[in-house]
Amino acid sequence: MTDLTPDHVSADTLLLVPDVTLTPDGPQEGYGVVVAHGTFVGVGPAERLARTHSQLTPVRLPGHVLMPGFVDAHHHLTQSFGTALAFGEPSEIFRRVWVPLEAALDEESAFVATKLAALESLRGGFTTVADAGTRASVDVDVVASAAREAGIRCVLGLVCNDADDEGDAAGAVLAKAEKHLARYDGDALIHPSLAVSVPEAATPGTLRDTARLAAAAQAVVQIHVNEHLVGVERSLVRFGLRPLEYLHHVGALGPQLVAAHATLLTPAEVGLLADTGAAVSYNPVASAWKGNAVAPATTLAARGIRFGLGTDGTRGDAFRLVEAAEFAQRLTYGLATGDSSCGAGWTWLEHGAAGGADALGLGTRTGRIAEGAAADFLLVDVTGPEMHPSWDLPWELVRRGNRDQITAVFVAGRLRLWRGWPPDWDGPALVRRAAELGPEVVRRASVVRAHPTSEAARTRAAAPGPPGGAPVRGVPRVAADAPGFRSAAR
Numbered sequence: 001m002t003d004l005t006p007d008h009v010s011a012d013t014l015l016l017v018p019d020v021t022l023t024p025d026g027p028q029e030g031y032g033v034v035v036a037h038g039t040f041v042g043v044g045p046a047e048r049l050a051r052t053h054s055q056l057t058p059v060r061l062p063g064h065v066l067m068p069g070f071v072d073a074h075h076h077l078t079q080s081f082g083t084a085l086a087f088g089e090p091s092e093i094f095r096r097v098w099v100p101l102e103a104a105l106d107e108e109s110a111f112v113a114t115k116l117a118a119l120e121s122l123r124g125g126f127t128t129v130a131d132a133g134t135r136a137s138v139d140v141d142v143v144a145s146a147a148r149e150a151g152i153r154c155v156l157g158l159v160c161n162d163a164d165d166e167g168d169a170a171g172a173v174l175a176k177a178e179k180h181l182a183r184y185d186g187d188a189l190i191h192p193s194l195a196v197s198v199p200e201a202a203t204p205g206t207l208r209d210t211a212r213l214a215a216a217a218q219a220v221v222q223i224h225v226n227e228h229l230v231g232v233e234r235s236l237v238r239f240g241l242r243p244l245e246y247l248h249h250v251g252a253l254g255p256q257l258v259a260a261h262a263t264l265l266t267p268a269e270v271g272l273l274a275d276t277g278a279a280v281s282y283n284p285v286a287s288a289w290k291g292n293a294v295a296p297a298t299t300l301a302a303r304g305i306r307f308g309l310g311t312d313g314t315r316g317d318a319f320r321l322v323e324a325a326e327f328a329q330r331l332t333y334g335l336a337t338g339d340s341s342c343g344a345g346w347t348w349l350e351h352g353a354a355g356g357a358d359a360l361g362l363g364t365r366t367g368r369i370a371e372g373a374a375a376d377f378l379l380v381d382v383t384g385p386e387m388h389p390s391w392d393l394p395w396e397l398v399r400r401g402n403r404d405q406i407t408a409v410f411v412a413g414r415l416r417l418w419r420g421w422p423p424d425w426d427g428p429a430l431v432r433r434a435a436e437l438g439p440e441v442v443r444r445a446s447v448v449r450a451h452p453t454s455e456a457a458r459t460r461a462a463a464p465g466p467p468g469g470a471p472v473r474g475v476p477r478v479a480a481d482a483p484g485f486r487s488a489a490r
Helices: 046-052 077-086 095-104 107-123 141-148 168-184 204-216 229-239 244-249 269-274 285-288 299-300 318-337 344-352 356-358 394-399 427-445 454-462
Strands: 014-023 026-029 032-037 039-045 059-068 070-075 125-132 152-159 190-196 223-224 257-261 280-281 308-309 377-381 404-412 414-418 447-449 485-487
Touching: 014 039, 014 046, 014 269, 014 394, 026 318, 032 046, 039 046, 046 168, 059 394, 059 485, 070 107, 070 229, 070 257, 070 308, 070 318, 070 356, 077 095, 077 107, 077 125, 077 141, 077 427, 077 447, 095 427, 095 447, 107 125, 107 414, 107 427, 125 141, 125 204, 125 404, 141 152, 141 244, 152 168, 168 190, 190 204, 204 223, 223 244, 229 244, 244 269, 269 299, 280 299, 280 356, 285 318, 299 308, 299 318, 299 344, 308 318, 308 356, 318 344, 318 377, 318 394, 344 356
Parallel strands: 014 059, 070 125, 125 152, 152 190, 190 223, 223 257, 257 280, 280 308, 447 485
Antiparallel strands: 014 026, 014 032, 032 039, 059 377, 377 404, 404 414
């Protein structure tokens, strides 16, 4: 079919026949899928499905691969207005950038920021995102409503900090946690989870209790762990233990934990992850952008440690994420050991979808093209020059795939995006509203940046001054005087 339109794939029940279907057993030619009630009710040879479901007219999709939607195992949906504020910054920026930014959000701006991030994620091929909890002083249901309206599946974190000035008392935190876990029971798209910013942000009792509550609810606890050198050192000074070791010491390490980043792992800590069944979100783009180390993902895979791939809100582009995941491993570990495969293409596709779903507690729900799984999938056009001639589709998708090839995005069996835009709500209008609200929020936030804008940096580099053109203290005046920013030295 060369004149494919959204109308062809918008029915509640569909028999889709692409050229290739990417199943857990690998690429399958001549396969089809039957979608009904938001799930895959049939996956197999197209001829057999056509006989079994003779009431359905097959929708043939020449030149397309039908593959699982990607899973973003670590995101911050309400931070979308400030993504570019992190460019060029030193690694640990949450207190200078993200805390004030989210504190400046009201209900409308939190909703728009979330929906904007969800739209970007859908455009990039993600059908599920894990939100690690917002510090915005709004009901977390604002985030849930925006994600639901956008049509993306969301593992929604509730921040359970109680060990700093911003946190509630332990009893209040746990009461809110229990309510949150019950609030979305049965929701088609929202899956509740708990979150702690970093281990020292919660008391030992709350770390243990959130782990217990999440495990009982078959949910996860999302915690930033072993991300920055300064964070590891702070934990050593305060507790005499590294962050992951500390979580184990207080009884919070287990299958319910999603350790975000985990870039600085000792061999002993890798052993702790393997022994306790904890999962990791490997965030390679965040490592590159913020100057962190790179999580040893190939080692995690070899040890059988569960892990997914996360953006950390950097950019909602799944094909570039899986490429970065492989590329970062090759540069940091593969070249040093002569590992020319570095997991091969299939490893990164697997952990970008099914592995991420498993890490988030949704392994039986999504991430796979299989009977009984949620119909969260992509139709990817492979007729362009990127995929011809084709020799090894998984590798080609990892290294040469791009989001411009995504014809359609489905979540829970429903068409959510067609050639980059939603067919049933006004995406461009949302982008325009975000362009209005974003600058207002940043101006209110008083974000502290240590790095100038690109143009200011170029000007500084061309001018005489200290080595490298860097000022002795603070930020260049052109950046410090910009609305919404103040010097880190103030």
